[in-house]
Amino acid sequence: MEYRFNETLKTIPPSASLAIGEKAKALKAAGVDLITLATGEPDFDTPDAARIAGIKAIAEGHTHYTESRGIKPLREGIARMLKEDCGIACDASNILMAPGGKYAIYETVRTLINPNAGEEVMILNPCWVSYAPIVMAAGGVPVGVGLSFKDNYRINRDILESCVTDKTRLLIINYPTNPTGCVLSREEAEILADFAIAHDVLVLADEVYGRIVYDGAENVSLASIERAADHVITINGFSKCVAMTGWRLGYLCAPKEIVDMVQMLNQHTISCLSDISMEAALAALDCKEEMDEMVESYRRRRDFFVEGLNSIPGVTCHLPKGAFYAWAKMDIGGRSSQEVASYLLEEARVATVPGDAYGLGGESCVRMSFATAEKDLREALRRMDEAIRKINK
Ligand SMILES: Cc1ncc(COP(=O)(O)O)c(C=O)c1O
Known part of the structure; x- marks a missing residue:
């Protein structure tokens, strides 16, 4: 049977962030020690009440x-x-x-x-x-x-x-x-x-x-x-x-x-x-109290994570005023955002989402979620620093 589908739906690209998330999950399942900063979800459980x-x-x-x-x-x-x-x-x-x-x-x-x-x-x-x-x-x-x-x-x-x-x-x-x-x-x-x-x-x-x-x-x-x-x-x-x-x-x-x-x-x-x-x-x-506590926890993580990113040569990250994402421009030997994300995945074993998934204005950028455990954020910083310094001396 040859199925016929809605022509409009056939033109829609799959979600880049979900694709990265799935790739990261598959790598983890295969035993790769990977840190994923690609997902856009709070790392808290719903409040008890x-x-x-x-x-x-x-x-x-x-x-x-x-x-x-x-x-x-x-x-x-x-x-x-x-x-x-x-x-x-x-x-x-x-x-x-x-x-x-x-x-x-x-x-x-x-x-x-x-x-x-x-x-x-x-x-x-x-x-x-x-x-x-x-x-x-x-x-x-x-x-x-x-x-x-x-x-x-x-x-x-x-x-x-x-x-x-x-x-x-x-x-x-x-x-x-x-x-x-x-x-x-x-x-x-x-x-x-x-x-x-x-x-x-x-x-x-x-x-x-x-x-x-x-x-x-x-x-x-x-x-x-x-x-x-x-x-x-x-x-x-x-x-x-x-x-x-x-x-x-x-x-x-x-x-x-x-x-x-x-x-x-x-x-x-x-x-x-x-x-x-x-x-x-x-x-x-x-x-409201629980929500404020979540925001305060994101703020603490944002502060050290963004500071850490800006200390890596070739990386620029504006301090986000809201949400829980760090959006960083990474000048790594002229790589595009896709190439930056692939490099970080392969060399640093850190999953990020390439900037061009977000339309215009994301050249050589990647998105990283800091709604991630503090120890993983610190380890991701260490790994990215080491990988990027191999190119940006
Ligand atoms: C900007 C933005 N809008 C809307 C949503 C949809 O969220 P939900 O459908 O879970 O309410 C998301 C989820 O990632 C988002 O990032």
Whole structure:
């Protein structure tokens, strides 16, 4: 039987970070002493209160279908938190739960883009590996907006203007940024707000790392800028900020008209989230102390790891202000980012993700997660230092 597949899906590249992760796992299974800094997952377990709430939910029979938007107390709690922590004016009717931030992004793009009509989605680069494939899967055309390492990826109006066309429907931003750790300053948020309004372009603001910021850095939520609020869909979730990756808990916050349309997809694709997960999420909203402890632990690891990277000849790493990734430029004998990652894998036995997996602006860069045990981070630094000094004397 010759199978026929959707032509669009056939053009989508596999996830580079998952591919590296799998290669690393296979090497480890074959007995190679490998340290992997490639995965993007907190190394904490879900806080006890949330786990117990999940167990209690099972015991009490929360095992049925629920509202497709997500249970109301959870949506109310999220709306309250977004108002208090991010300055976003919203209530439960603006919130739609989804099984992971990733699916919330897909649903949003799918709802806003007419497939195969040449509609464009601008994406600030470097960026998370899944945005362009999600846009393609929804039948849109991804357009990378290349920010530059030398300016520490600051947004300017000119670069936005150079990429917008009359086909542009959406702009995707992500702050704190995976992979660079940049946060959104007020000045940049104002530029984005002006741009969105001037071109009548919607902005999908992915803030899944929003709670993970260091040294009191301000990460502005674009939807908190009142004049632009009706142009913004905020994406967030419980995976990164409270270590709940496996519970699949994401959400979007948007003008009600958009929420009502996206929730049609919830109804016909997932029906609803697991009620058990949502009960656990309700408890997780109160785990602020645990979340702060996680951030403090990432900060300590970030500080020595980034300092260690910058002491290796040819390596430059800006101090990330948010998320848990070190994004380092490695000038190693003119190697491309793929070649740098391969060199580190073979010579140092350290798995990293090559910068070009993140679109434009990642030349000779690699991404390393410091949500990794301290002893592994220290050993990875030692190994990378030794391997790179063989070339950079
Ligand atoms: C920038 C960014 N957005 C969204 C997600 C999706 O997270 P989840 O679907 O677990 O909520 C990730 C996960 O790696 C991410 O890095």
